Amino acid sequence: MDARLRRVNKEIADCKNDKASNIKIDLVDSSPFHLKGSFPGPKDTPYEGGVFEVDIVVPESYPFQAVKMKFITKVYHPNISSASGAICLDILKDAWSPVLTLKSTLISLQSLLCSPEPNDPQDAEVAKHYMTSKKSFEETARYWTHIYAGGLGSKGKVDTKEAAKDEIAIAGLEQTHVTQFEGLGFERSKVIDVLRRMNYRGSNAANISDERIIDELLK
Amino acid sequence: MDMDDFGDDFKVPQRTVRKTYEIEYESLPQSAVERLVANDIDHISGIFGVEASAASLLLRYMNWNKERLIEKYMDNASAVTVAAGISPPSRASPSALGPDRSQGSSSGTRTSGFRRSARQTPAPPKAKPQPFVCPICFDDTQASFAALACDHTFCSGCWTAYITGKIREEGEHAIRCMAEGCALVAPDPFVRTALTDDPETWERFNELLVRHFVASNPNLKYCPYPSCTYTVSCPTAASKSALTTIVPIVTCGPDANPPHRFCFGCPIESDHRPVICSIAKMWLKKCRDDSETANWIKSNTKECSNCQSTIEKNGGCNHMTCKKCKHEFCWVCMGPWSEHGTAWYSCNRYDEKGGVDARDAQSKSRASLERYLHYYNRWANHEQSAKLSVELYAKTEKKMEEMQVTSNLTWIEVQFMKKAVDEVFKCRMTLKWTYAMAYYLEKGNEKELFEDNQRDLERAVEDLSELLESQIEPEIIPTLRQKVTDKTVYVSKRNEIMLEDTAKGFLEGRWQWNVPVEGFD
Ligand SMILES: [Zn+2]
Ligand SMILES: [Zn+2]
Ligand SMILES: [Zn+2]
Ligand SMILES: [Zn+2]
Ligand SMILES: [Zn+2]
Ligand SMILES: [Zn+2]
Numbered sequence: 249m250d251a252r253l254r255r256v257n258k259e260i261a262d263c264k265n266d267k268a269s270n271i272k273i274d275l276v277d278s279s280p281f282h283l284k285g286s287f288p289g290p291k292d293t294p295y296e297g298g299v300f301e302v303d304i305v306v307p308e309s310y311p312f313q314a315v316k317m318k319f320i321t322k323v324y325h326p327n328i329s330s331a332s333g334a335i336c337l338d339i340l341k342d343a344w345s346p347v348l349t350l351k352s353t354l355i356s357l358q359s360l361l362c363s364p365e366p367n368d369p370q371d372a373e374v375a376k377h378y379m380t381s382k383k384s385f386e387e388t389a390r391y392w393t394h395i396y397a398g399g400l401g402s403k404g405k406v407d408t409k410e411a412a413k414d415e416i417a418i419a420g421l422e423q424t425h426v427t428q429f430e431g432l433g434f435e436r437s438k439v440i441d442v443l444r445r446m447n448y449r450g451s452n453a454a455n456i457s458d459e460r461i462i463d464e465l466l467k
Numbered sequence: 468m469d470m471d472d473f474g475d476d477f478k479v480p481q482r483t484v485r486k487t488y489e490i491e492y493e494s495l496p497q498s499a500v501e502r503l504v505a506n507d508i509d510h511i512s513g514i515f516g517v518e519a520s521a522a523s524l525l526l527r528y529m530n531w532n533k534e535r536l537i538e539k540y541m542d543n544a545s546a547v548t549v550a551a552g553i554s555p556p557s558r559a560s561p562s563a564l565g566p567d568r569s570q571g572s573s574s575g576t577r578t579s580g581f582r583r584s585a586r587q588t589p590a591p592p593k594a595k596p597q598p599f600v601c602p603i604c605f606d607d608t609q610a611s612f613a614a615l616a617c618d619h620t621f622c623s624g625c626w627t628a629y630i631t632g633k634i635r636e637e638g639e640h641a642i643r644c645m646a647e648g649c650a651l652v653a654p655d656p657f658v659r660t661a662l663t664d665d666p667e668t669w670e671r672f673n674e675l676l677v678r679h680f681v682a683s684n685p686n687l688k689y690c691p692y693p694s695c696t697y698t699v700s701c702p703t704a705a706s707k708s709a710l711t712t713i714v715p716i717v718t719c720g721p722d723a724n725p726p727h728r729f730c731f732g733c734p735i736e737s738d739h740r741p742v743i744c745s746i747a748k749m750w751l752k753k754c755r756d757d758s759e760t761a762n763w764i765k766s767n768t769k770e771c772s773n774c775q776s777t778i779e780k781n782g783g784c785n786h787m788t789c790k791k792c793k794h795e796f797c798w799v800c801m802g803p804w805s806e807h808g809t810a811w812y813s814c815n816r817y818d819e820k821g822g823v824d825a826r827d828a829q830s831k832s833r834a835s836l837e838r839y840l841h842y843y844n845r846w847a848n849h850e851q852s853a854k855l856s857v858e859l860y861a862k863t864e865k866k867m868e869e870m871q872v873t874s875n876l877t878w879i880e881v882q883f884m885k886k887a888v889d890e891v892f893k894c895r896m897t898l899k900w901t902y903a904m905a906y907y908l909e910k911g912n913e914k915e916l917f918e919d920n921q922r923d924l925e926r927a928v929e930d931l932s933e934l935l936e937s938q939i940e941p942e943i944i945p946t947l948r949q950k951v952t953d954k955t956v957y958v959s960k961r962n963e964i965m966l967e968d969t970a971k972g973f974l975e976g977r978w979q980w981n982v983p984v985e986g987f988d
Contacts, residue, residue, distance in 0.1 A: 251604050252627070258605050311603055312632045345647035346603045346621075346629060430983075 252310050256280045257351050270355045273304070281306040284320070289397065294325070295361045295387035298397025302357060303333070304350060314344035315353060324385075324420070326366040326375035333455040335360070337369035373444060377420050381450030388420035403419065419444040427436045434465050486963075488740055488970035492701035492717045492731065500677045500698045507533060507680075515540060520654035524551045527641060527676075552643065552652030555617045557958040601625055605647065613661075614651060619646035623661070630661045631668050690719040691736050693729040701731045710974045711986035714740045741969035742900045745985040750903035754843065772801050785852065786933050799848050815905075815922045826877040826958040842906040844901050853895035856932060861890040866939055874941040883948050887935055887955045894928045894962045901965065909979035913972070920968055923962040931958050945946070 257280060263273045272286045281430055283304040289295030307313045318341060320332035331431040339348060339356055364409045368374030378385040395418070416426050419440045426447055429439045442464045486493065492538040512522035529536040529552035539547050548554050556890040600607050601622035601898040616945065625645065626654035630653065651924065653661075662669040672697060681698050685705040685910045690697045697719035704715035715736045729736045733744035735751070742750070765982035771778050773794035780785060785798040795804040800814045817838055868882040908914040931954040937947060972978050980987060 251606070254606065255604060299868075309628075309632050309636070312629045313636070339647075343648075345649075346625065346645045347647050 252308070253280065255311055256306055256350075260274060266351075267428065269351070271351050271358075273350055273354075276455060278400075283350070285317070285350065287354055287358050289393060290358055293362055294386045295325075295393050298393035300357075300361075300397055302354060302399050306350075311346040311348070315350060317357065322392060322396040324374060324389040325361065326364045326369045326371060326378050328329050329371050330373075330374055332372075336365075336368060337409060351368075365369075368404060373447065376447040377449055380410045380447055380452045384420060384449050390415065391417045394396070396433065401436075415440055418425070422449075429461060430466065432465075472981050474636050486967060486970075487974065488714065488966040490701065490715045490717070491703055492699055492715070494717070494719050495687075495700055496720070497674065497677055497696040497698070502674065504677065504680050507531060507766070509948055511536065515544075518881070520656050521548075521553050524553050524641075524652055527630055527679060528552070531680050532554060536986070546827045549650075550642065552650050553616070553654075555651060556568075574979060578627045580720040590698075592638075594935055598814070609779075613658065614658070615644050615649075615651045617644055617646065617649050617651045619644050619649055621645055627661045627665075630658055631665065631811055633689075634668050634672050634675065638675060640672065640679055680883060688717075688731050690727050690732075691729050692719070692723070695719060695723070695727055696976075697727070697916070699731060704731045710744050711910060711984075712743075714743055714970070714973075715742055736843055738876075739900050739903075741966050742904045743896065743973060746907055746980075747900065749982075750846075752907065753839070753906075754846075757839065757843070769798070770799070772796055785848070785929055799845055815845065816918050819907075821950070842902045846902040849899040849902070856888055856895075857933065859936065861883065863935070863939060870939070870941055870944070871899060874944075876941070880944070880948065883951050883955070884935065887931060887951050890958055890962075891928055891932055891935065894924060894958055897962055897965055898925055898928065901969075905980075907984065909981045911979065913977055913979065917972075917978075920961075920965045924958070924965045927954070927958045927961045930954060 250369065259276075260283075261325060263271060270288050274284050274286075276282045276284050283306070285302040285304050286299055287300040287302075289300060289326075294453055298321070300323065302317050303320050305316040307316060307437055311460075318335055319328055322330065323333070324330060328334070337356065337360055339353065364378060366375040366378045374383065374385075379386065395414075395463050415437070418430070421440060421443050425443060426436065430436050446461065446464065448449070448456055448461070479567045483707065493537055502900075507526055508519050508522045508811055511517075511526055512519045513520065515525075515675045517525075517979060521539065525536055525540070525547065525577040526533070528547070529539070545554075549556050566748070599620070601609050601612070601624075601942065603621055603625040606622065606624070609624060611623040612620050613623050616619040623745045630642055633642045642653045643649065644653070658672055662672070677696075677698070678689055686700055686702045688699050688701070689691060692700065699717045701715055702715055703709060704713060704810060709715075713732075716728060717731045719727040719729075728738050730739060730747075733748060735744070735747055759766070769778055770776070770793065771789040771794055773796075774789060774792040776789060778789055786795065786804050787798050788795050796802060797804055797814055801813070839866070863884060870876060871878060871881050898921065901917070901924075905914065905918060908917060931951070932972050934947070934951050934954060937943070
């Protein structure tokens, strides 16, 4: 039997038999080389309560070459692209070892959620947010967990009034800031886009003059 | 083919002394570099009293810098040994060596202070209490296992697959242990054993070692041509400062056709004489940055300046004659051709006056664009003309071969065209780069002399180019042959002068630049 197939089949079976673990690996289609992993967000983090799904592709020369993984669930985290789900993690690149498994890699992703590494970011904007205000970052991450990963979030259940707030909260911005520039006649989506890019958050907001924002808005 | 083979056609003096624009270098086959590698390994192995495989890993870790390695090793041998991936941290010093738990101590032979780096593999099946299953493949039919000095044991099949992938796909020569986080590096005998049945990958591994050695040594450069394994040694061009006075164009190996010619001093994979590397790099960057502005020039068609009908260029010659109105003009400057044959030919020179007169910013920037386009236009044109003349020659060659059959011309007698086309191509490459140089040359006497040489070469090349596009009929061959041969000799002389004088100018520090140039104050 093909070595890769034997190894992957064993990994899937082992994972199924391990009742104690909360890591799941499922087939996506009939191929054992395209899989979907999932795990709960770790306790005492903004990701708690959410379930995170990961797309897994087992390359031809697995396990001698690293498995390819990216988040299917949208995650707000400095080392995970908020747009594509791409992950910046050493074991998925140079530090890969053939003794690592799909399950151990998923566990590493789970612990990556516990310990962001903003100095080696995958998503520079999210990393800036984290560095500027950890509290505000966590609020946004919790909100993302709530709306994308089925987590509870901090604001309890969503009511209709809050729907309008959505895009502001998703961008990790403050309602008052957005309405201030919206009031000058700029479109809300544009204001959100500019403020997010400029990291208009926490103490950093004081460093950015209104003129600069308006300059950006006029571009 | 040597010029001498053309008998009396070409009376070019035998090459005896090295010319100023040539450089001393040596082309080394991979086996010669392998000997250099082996010498270094022997040297280190001898003074440290370690096995060759360990010496190799130590040298690779220190990028083949023997002096630094010796210094560091004398300072703290065990730290270097661990850092080079030879011993696991806990076993770095002999005193910390624990009992070898896995298989007696047959492999624990010590060579002057540290543990032998690897077992010969595949090692005999390990005498473990229960059957050992490889933690990578989970294949319980595997019977042969191996481990580095760290004792992380895996089956031989997995080692082979892993090592093959590292070499073939990642081009890695320092192959780490498969265990997570283990920094041990597989020594050469271990790699060799794993690749026993795959000599091709073992070959590739040795090439990677040689490449690493060459890349670490400023006196050496690997031939950039795909799948070529030659190395060029050129100590005279090894320092940055040398590159302000010489253009180290080298050719690898004795038998590549066309020869693998490249620059030892920079990544440009062609002959950029007479221009030094930093100027060549600056110019190529400028061309890349301004590529859009200059794109229109590359087009193969222009309008006749007299009757405006479209004219297509299909040969390398720049002397154009409009099919419709018979107006003769220069493809490059669009001026009447009649002016090009006279003493006041100045197609190559840019009239700087416009730039001086320009007062406001807008006309200044237009003048600077015009100036750039003057040089770029000529640069691009020589490149294009060189290509076109080769293409055109392919057609002529066929015709000449046919003539050889139908007339009583000998093979030698029809070769003069080939020789001439080669010369034209070579000279157009020189001319091309002279425009990059002239663009950055400061105005003054020296630049004028440079441009005189450029003009003479250019005119000679255009004349020869034109001859090459003559209609070939058997009757005219003898006269044409004489003319072409004479012109070829002349062109080759002009090219010599251009290259020689420019090279001398660099050595004498005669060239002044109109912009700051790397390495010049
Ligand atoms: Zn195995
Ligand atoms: Zn190891
Ligand atoms: Zn070569
Ligand atoms: Zn160069
Ligand atoms: Zn015309
Ligand atoms: Zn002209």
